Amino acid sequence: MADSGDHGVPKLQASIEALRAFAENFRWANVDLLAYKEEGSAPFAGITRQILFADPLLGCELRYFEIAPGGHSTLERHEHVHAVMILRGEGRCLLGGRVSVVGRHDLVHIPPMTWHQFRADAGQALGFLCMVNAKRDKPQLPSEAELAALRTDAAVAAFLDGHTR
Amino acid sequence: MADSGDHGVPKLQASIEALRAFAENFRWANVDLLAYKEEGSAPFAGITRQILFADPLLGCELRYFEIAPGGHSTLERHEHVHAVMILRGEGRCLLGGRVSVVGRHDLVHIPPMTWHQFRADAGQALGFLCMVNAKRDKPQLPSEAELAALRTDAAVAAFLDGHTR
Numbered sequence: 633m634a635d636s637g638d639h640g641v642p643k644l645q646a647s648i649e650a651l652r653a654f655a656e657n658f659r660w661a662n663v664d665l666l667a668y669k670e671e672g673s674a675p676f677a678g679i680t681r682q683i684l685f686a687d688p689l690l691g692c693e694l695r696y697f698e699i700a701p702g703g704h705s706t707l708e709r710h711e712h713v714h715a716v717m718i719l720r721g722e723g724r725c726l727l728g729g730r731v732s733v734v735g736r737h738d739l740v741h742i743p744p745m746t747w748h749q750f751r752a753d754a755g756q757a758l759g760f761l762c763m764v765n766a767k768r769d770k771p772q773l774p775s776e777a778e779l780a781a782l783r784t785d786a787a788v789a790a791f792l793d794g795h796t797r
Numbered sequence: 798m799a800d801s802g803d804h805g806v807p808k809l810q811a812s813i814e815a816l817r818a819f820a821e822n823f824r825w826a827n828v829d830l831l832a833y834k835e836e837g838s839a840p841f842a843g844i845t846r847q848i849l850f851a852d853p854l855l856g857c858e859l860r861y862f863e864i865a866p867g868g869h870s871t872l873e874r875h876e877h878v879h880a881v882m883i884l885r886g887e888g889r890c891l892l893g894g895r896v897s898v899v900g901r902h903d904l905v906h907i908p909p910m911t912w913h914q915f916r917a918d919a920g921q922a923l924g925f926l927c928m929v930n931a932k933r934d935k936p937q938l939p940s941e942a943e944l945a946a947l948r949t950d951a952a953v954a955a956f957l958d959g960h961t962r
Contacts, residue, residue: 650892654883654902684904685880691930694880703913715850715859718819719902727815737819737884739849741827761882763928765856792801797941 658698658759659722660684668697674773678703686766693766697748698759699752700724703792707749707779712768714742720759723752724791729782731791734758745755747774747782751791802824823850823885823924825862833862834871839938841918858931863924864888867959872914872944874888877933879907885924888917889956894947896956899923912939912947916917916956 653661660682668679678700685694695720699705707726722735726749727742734740734750740760742748752758774782783789818826825847833844843865850859861884864870872891887900891914892907899905899915905915905925917923939947950952 650906650908651897651899652904652906654818654900654904654957658902660902660904685906687878687906687930689878689909689930690880691926692928694928696811696880700809713852713854715852715855717849732816734816735819737823737825739817739819739825741815741817741850741852743815744854763855763857763859765854774838 676707704751707772710771715763716740721756723758809892835857839871869916873936880928886921888923
């Protein structure tokens with residue numbers, strides 16, 4: 633954002649919560665860079681979280697997650713739905729038994745109780761928006777048997793082993 | 798999205814609703830290009846709407862609006878809140894009595910009953926994501942007196958007259 637110059641349009645102040653400017657390297661004014669989850673609570677690697685909108689008047693929150701090159705989110709499932717738009721970079725996502733390549737502005741809908749995980753490619757970060765209900769259930773991690781069942785698919789096993797393209 | 802080539806990762810099919818690929822010129826696979834509103838129902842110019850996520854399991858919808866160069870959304874207010882992220886181009890928004898320049902990835906929070914309008918610059922389209930409650934009230938248009946009150950501010954009057962930078 634910048635001063636428009638004409639017509640006395642005021643320059644945005646960082647203190648105005650209503651308008652938060654995009655900054656360098658996918659940060660925003662007045663938005664904290666948070667840990668993805670509590671360390672040790674679940675498996676993940678190289679991922680951060682920023683809460684872009686969390687208004688009690690809205691039924692959902694909008695968050696921005698960024699996975700460092702080669703990193704990944706937790707493999708998990710839950711009753712609540714995720715509505716994802718990729719915002720930066722390229723990577724792959726596991727959705728149920730399927731691995732797909734995802735890139736900028738692609739849309740991913742994660743239905744209830746569907747195993748899912750995002751992985752950034754080795755060479756670049758993967759950033760994405762995620763819309764989610766404000767009230768939601770706790771994610772479940774796969775049991776050894778569930779993980780073994782997922783791994784019977786060669787593409788899924790390669791994905792889970794972090795074989796990047 | 799593209800076939801990853803390795804590990805037998807399947808190419809995404811356009812028919813898979815869960816994964817919708819970003820396409821040329823800010824369109825998405827399996828997402829219809831809609832009118833912004835019913836023609837004649839309210840003042841607006843050069844604006845389209847795409848519903849990216851509207852899942853009954855989610856409390857909110859995510860829409861993408863795109864305003865053609867020099868176009869504008871309706872000047873309106875309502876009880877429901879908008880959570881906006883600019884996705885494409887540059888323009889200006891009126892929020893209450895304030896006009897601000899907005900560009901790619903900037904965040905705009907529109908509180909209840911706050912007059913607001915988006916305008917694209919003359920030279921480029923302005924595209925933005927808008928998260929909104931699925932259940933919401935009908936927008937109100939300004940009365941002549943309310944419009945006159947807004948126009949007492951010179952920057953607001955210039956904005957409403959479409960004076961682009």
